[in-house]
Amino acid sequence: MKDEIFKKPIKKQFEFDESVASVFDDMLERSVPFYKEVIDLISNLIVKNISSNNSSDFVISDLGCSTAQTLLEIYKKSGKSVKLIGIDNSPAMIKRAKNKAKAYGAKIEFIMGDILKEQIPLSNVIISNYTLQFIRPLKREKLVRKIYNSLKEDGIFIVSEKVISEDKTLNLHLIEEYYSFKKKKGYSDFEISQKREALENVLVPYSDKENMEMFKNAGFSYSEIIFKWANFSTYFIKKRF
Numbered sequence: 001m002k003d004e005i006f007k008k009p010i011k012k013q014f015e016f017d018e019s020v021a022s023v024f025d026d027m028l029e030r031s032v033p034f035y036k037e038v039i040d041l042i043s044n045l046i047v048k049n050i051s052s053n054n055s056s057d058f059v060i061s062d063l064g065c066s067t068a069q070t071l072l073e074i075y076k077k078s079g080k081s082v083k084l085i086g087i088d089n090s091p092a093m094i095k096r097a098k099n100k101a102k103a104y105g106a107k108i109e110f111i112m113g114d115i116l117k118e119q120i121p122l123s124n125v126i127i128s129n130y131t132l133q134f135i136r137p138l139k140r141e142k143l144v145r146k147i148y149n150s151l152k153e154d155g156i157f158i159v160s161e162k163v164i165s166e167d168k169t170l171n172l173h174l175i176e177e178y179y180s181f182k183k184k185k186g187y188s189d190f191e192i193s194q195k196r197e198a199l200e201n202v203l204v205p206y207s208d209k210e211n212m213e214m215f216k217n218a219g220f221s222y223s224e225i226i227f228k229w230a231n232f233s234t235y236f237i238k239k240r241f
């Protein structure tokens with residue numbers, strides 16, 4: 001279904017409710033630059049990692065899994081032997097994720113809950129794509145520490161985020177580039193400005209430097225940007241280097 005949520009004047013802050021979930025796959029493809037390419041890249045890297053491990057007890061958890069796009073891509077590439085777990089606190093997202101998994105015949109465990117409160121299963125890989133940005137800064141550091149503790153010793157954390165530039169002018173120019181990307185994807189100026197307003201104080205991006213410092217402070221030994229376009233970054237982070 002096409003995302004037309006912000007065509008009408010909005011009255012509330014952005015929420016992952018039924019109306020957002022019903023258009024979510026279209027929304028992400030048109031709002032996140034290179035969304036498909038990022039999922040393709042990270043799922044390939046994860047599959048390479050499974051091959052060098054014993055796949056029968058290999059656990060992959062996706063925090064803020066939404067409609068399970070990433071987990072399904074990993075499922076398609078890795079076969080059935082790994083354990084896939086998706087956590088999201090939006091009932092509408094989890095409902096769609098379950099339906100999609102069923103349609104693909106994919107065995108994925110879904111946990112409907114808050115990643116700040118739920119116990120994260122001990123995992124080989126933890127993914128959190130475009131989700132940390134929605135966690136209040138005061139709680140974000142603590143969550144990243146919890147993620148560190150939920151990874152096996154050779155575990156990997158993969159994160160994608162909207163980011164800010166520390167250079168104010170560059171930051172403005174990158175945001176302009178992002179808005180022209182959205183316009184090319186068919187969003188009007190009105191829709192773009194309405195969504196920006198709805199996300200105000202809900203989506204709080206960090207700079208690459210702040211994110212990498214946060215990973216280091218949580219105990220991670222290595223982090224690298226493996227994909228970047230304007231104000232979007234994907235990080236590959238290792239517990240032990």
Ligand code: GEK
Pocket residue numbers: 016028063064065066067068069070087088089090093113114115116128129130131134135
């Ligand atoms: C993708 N990773 O397709 N606990 C659990 N879930 C949460 C929380 C929380 N505290 N806060 C937000 N969410 C996906 C896209 S979307 C990104 C992730 C976006 C969930 C929320 O319900 C939503 O499904 C997801 O995090 C963020 O690659 O919409 O920009």
